[in-house]
Amino acid sequence: MFDGASVVQALQDCGVTHVVWIPDSDLGRWEPELREAPRLQLLRVCREGEAIALAAGLKLGGKNPVVLIQCTGLFEAGDTLRNILHDLHVPLFLLIGVRSYRAHQKGESTDSCPVFTEPIVRAWQIPYVLLDERHAPSDISDAYRRASAKNESFAVLLAE
Amino acid sequence: MMKLCEALEVVALHRGQRIVVATMSAAGEWPKWSDTPLDFIYIPSAMGQAPSLGLGLALAQPERGVLVLNGDGCTLMNLGCLVTLAHHPANVFLLIVENSLYEVTGGQPTAGAGRVDFAALAKAAGIERVYRFDRADAWRGGAAEALSGPGPVVVSLQVEGRIGQKTPKAPRPMSEQIARLRGGLGFTPS
Numbered sequence: 001m002f003d004g005a006s007v008v009q010a011l012q013d014c015g016v017t018h019v020v021w022i023p024d025s026d027l028g029r030w031e032p033e034l035r036e037a038p039r040l041q042l043l044r045v046c047r048e049g050e051a052i053a054l055a056a057g058l059k060l061g062g063k064n065p066v067v068l069i070q071c072t073g074l075f076e077a078g079d080t081l082r083n084i085l086h087d088l089h090v091p092l093f094l095l096i097g098v099r100s101y102r103a104h105q106k107g108e109s110t111d112s113c114p115v116f117t118e119p120i121v122r123a124w125q126i127p128y129v130l131l132d133e134r135h136a137p138s139d140i141s142d143a144y145r146r147a148s149a150k151n152e153s154f155a156v157l158l159a160e
Numbered sequence: 161m162m163k164l165c166e167a168l169e170v171v172a173l174h175r176g177q178r179i180v181v182a183t184m185s186a187a188g189e190w191p192k193w194s195d196t197p198l199d200f201i202y203i204p205s206a207m208g209q210a211p212s213l214g215l216g217l218a219l220a221q222p223e224r225g226v227l228v229l230n231g232d233g234c235t236l237m238n239l240g241c242l243v244t245l246a247h248h249p250a251n252v253f254l255l256i257v258e259n260s261l262y263e264v265t266g267g268q269p270t271a272g273a274g275r276v277d278f279a280a281l282a283k284a285a286g287i288e289r290v291y292r293f294d295r296a297d298a299w300r301g302g303a304a305e306a307l308s309g310p311g312p313v314v315v316s317l318q319v320e321g322r323i324g325q326k327t328p329k330a331p332r333p334m335s336e337q338i339a340r341l342r343g344g345l346g347f348t349p350s
Contacts (some may be wrong), residue, residue, distance in 0.1 A: 018219075043248060045212070046240025053209035054244070057216020060338070062347060065216075083206035087334055097210070 001133055001139075002158065004033030010137035012039045014144045016093075017063045018044065020051040021029035026160040028096050038065055048073030050079035056090040066132075066144070070097045071117040081124050085153050094126070094155040101159040102132070121155050132159035162191050167257065167317045168193050168316075174307040175227055178253075179341070181215055184231035185263040186255075188328025199338060200329065207313035208237030211245060211254050218250035221345060222225040225251035225311065232258040233270045235278060235313070244288030251311040254282075259321035260266030262265040269321035282314035296319035 005047055011019065019034055020043045021027070034042045045051045048069045055065040069077070074096050084090050098117045103109035121128045127147075131139055140156055147154035171180075172193035182190040183202040190199060203211050214228040235241075237257050245252055261275035268269060270276075279292040291306040291313070293299035299317065306315050330337065339349060 041219075045244050047238070049209060050204060050238065050244055053206055053212035054216040054219075057213040058220045059216070060213075060216045060341060061220020061345065062210060063216075063220045080206035080209050083204060083209070087337065089202045090338070093276040101272065131347075 001130075003035075004030030004135055006034045006137040007140065008037045008040060010064060010141040011144075012037060013063050014141050014143070014148070016040060016066050018058055018065040020045060020055045020058075020065055021068035022048055022051060022070070022073055022100065024097050026049050027068060027070065027158070042122070048077040048147070052077050052080040052084050052092065056084045057091050058091065059090050066093045066095055070112050071099055074117065075120060078120075078124065082128075085124065085126065091147065091151050091153045093146045093147055095140070095158060096121075096155055097158045097160045098130070099160050100106070112125065117157060121157065126153055126155045128155035128157055130157040130159060161318055161320050162299060164189055164257065164259075164319045165192075166296040166321070167299060170296075171227065171229070171255065171307070173206050174303045176225075178225040179214075180227045180229065181210050181217070182229040183233050184257075185259070185322070185325065185328065186229035186231070186257050188264075188325070190229060191304055191320075191331045195331060197340040198325040199260045200341050201330045203313040203328060204241060204334070208234045208241070210234065211238065211241040211252070214252050214254070215241075215245060215248060215250055217253045219248065222250065224345075225253070227238070227253045227255060227307070229255050229257060232256055232260065232276070232278060236270060236272070236276070237283065242282050242285035242287060245312040245314075249310070249312060253307055253313045253315065255315045255317055257317050257319055259319050261321040261323070263322055264327050265327050267321060267325070269329070272321050276280045279314065279316040282316075287312050287314050290295070290316075292306045292318070
């Protein structure tokens with residue numbers, strides 16, 4: 001299970017310096033821990049494309065940011081993802097909440113977010129893993145370390 | 161109204177050791193004034209994202225500072241960046257080259273051409289240091305103040321629109337630009 005404290009701990013253990021984010025109703029619960037994290041700087045932006053570009057600037061400047069957004073913002077941020085990941089080749093680590101994923105799996109939601117998130121991530125050629133309640137924050141840190149070691153972008157999709 | 165080359169000449173005189181991120185019509189002209197590793201010609205770009213990229217660089221390199229040469233059309237694509245710049249104080253100097261045109265696509269008018277007040281938008285977004293210059297002599301006289309001190313700063317530069325311009329090209333491949341910039345910032349190749 002994921003909660004703010006354990007996710008913050010996982011990110012700090014990996015040496016993450018900045019979390020660039022726009023909250024959603026699930027991820028937003030992590031706000032107090034993200035805000036108070038001693039070794040993380042929380043950066044609020046207005047739109048998810050901004051988050052991608054700001055994180056890229058941080059990365060080029062020598063920092064280790066992650067981007068924390070909902071899939072709806074991922075859809076909006078396509079041009080920036082394309083440019084940063086595939087034109088500039090700046091590797092970013094993305095944490096993306098997938099709205100309504102669990103309800104969709106149970107056939108209890110008509111929200112189209114779960115239908116399009118994975119195809120969109122594949123279309124942007126971003127390697128990814130989908131984590132749900134069976135996983136632990138250490139799975140996030142493991143993914144981060146693997147991506148960092150390969151100097152590659154990676155997305156962790158978080159089932160909501 | 162000043163010419164783009166007049167506006168950029170003044171920027172070159174005052175940029176110091178700061179990073180310059182240039183996009184859109186300014187990107188095509190800036191290498192004539194400066195082409196060091198700290199001059200990042202953001203072509204190809206993500207539409208509207210040069211200020212956000214610049215903010216990330218400025219937060220990562222707070223002692224250095226970043227000048228972003230942006231167009232009015234691309235500023236319109238990411239107006240939220242003004243709010244984000246105000247929310248995260250850093251040494252970012254956003255110069256909005258205003259010609260009321262999408263110059264790089266041939267010169268079509270932007271939405272709100274001639275009516276949008278970018279300086280007022282920046283003020284309303286919470287940026288305290290905002291300047292507007294519509295003549296070259298005024299810009300020459302005011303640039304030292306506008307481009308010094310702490311950021312964020314927004315400078316609105318009213319320039320003559322040019323119709324029929326060719327789409328600007330980067331002076332070198334992006335991979336080389338990234339490597340040069342990283343080298344200029346003191347990082348060794350990975």
